[in-house]
Amino acid sequence: KQEVTQIPAALSVPEGENLVLNCSFTDSAIYNLQWFRQDPGKGLTSLLLIQSSQREQTSGRLNASLDKSSGRSTLYIAASQPGDSATYLCAIHGSSNTGKLIFGQGTTLQVKP
Amino acid sequence: IAGITQAPTSQILAAGRRMTLRCTQDMRHNAMYWYRQDLGLGLRLIHYSNTAGTTGKGEVPDGYSVSRANTDDFPLTLASAVPSQTSVYFCASSDQPGLRLQFFGPGTRLTVL
Numbered sequence: 001k002q003e004v005t006q007i008p009a010a011l012s013v014p015e016g017e018n019l020v021l022n023c024s025f026t027d028s029a030i031y032n033l034q035w036f037r038q039d040p041g042k043g044l045t046s047l048l049l050i051q052s053s054q055r056e057q058t059s060g061r062l063n064a065s066l067d068k069s070s071g072r073s074t075l076y077i078a079a080s081q082p083g084d085s086a087t088y089l090c091a092i093h094g095s096s097n098t099g100k101l102i103f104g105q106g107t108t109l110q111v112k113p
Numbered sequence: 114i115a116g117i118t119q120a121p122t123s124q125i126l127a128a129g130r131r132m133t134l135r136c137t138q139d140m141r142h143n144a145m146y147w148y149r150q151d152l153g154l155g156l157r158l159i160h161y162s163n164t165a166g167t168t169g170k171g172e173v174p175d176g177y178s179v180s181r182a183n184t185d186d187f188p189l190t191l192a193s194a195v196p197s198q199t200s201v202y203f204c205a206s207s208d209q210p211g212l213r214l215q216f217f218g219p220g221t222r223l224t225v226l
């Protein structure tokens with residue numbers, strides 16, 4: 001059974017720092033991997049989707065990498081800002097037919113001014 | 114603004130009552146999904162629909178039913194609510210079923226007493 005883990009559960013950094021969020025999964029035979037952002041009391045906003053054949057995707061200050069052989073993905077945030085404070089979730093597509101996403105429990109990031 | 118709307122935003126419900134959570138999208142997406150988010154358990158798929166007229170069971174379907182009469186709407190019904198169904202419910206959609214980017218609604222916070 002595929003399991004997705006995100007460590008640490010919470011992270012606090014000063015503004016301007018570059019940081020890395022980690023996501024690991026138990027079964028390397030994955031389809032796509034998606035990173036989301038969730039603000040308190042809000043829905044999920046999709047940040048990046050990495051297809052299983054790709055190694056990384058970039059959007060602005062965000063860069064997500066995927067290493068299937070080691071069962072890991074990382075989300076790199078450059079020059080962090082207070083507005084980046086949120087919970088970041090990674091999710092793996094668990095089925096090519098249903099579109100089912102298997103989520104990690106998230107890392108809550110606080111960027112202090 | 115295109116996207117997904119959910120109603121109600123929040124609801125307190127007595128156990129045993131029937132409740133329908135509404136979800137509407139205006140992106141003409143074929144696939145739609147219902148997830149629940151619980152502290153410590155993350156998001157889990159309840160039901161999905163690959164296209165209008167079809168539905169399927171996700172990871173935690175018991176106690177819930179869905180219908181997909183048209184492309185835009187995907188209501189989730191709790192026939193007889195129980196306290197364990199207290200959760201935040203998110204509706205999502207993707208342009209096609211399977212390994213596609215999923216877009217999420219703002220969520221419905223449901224409390225069953």
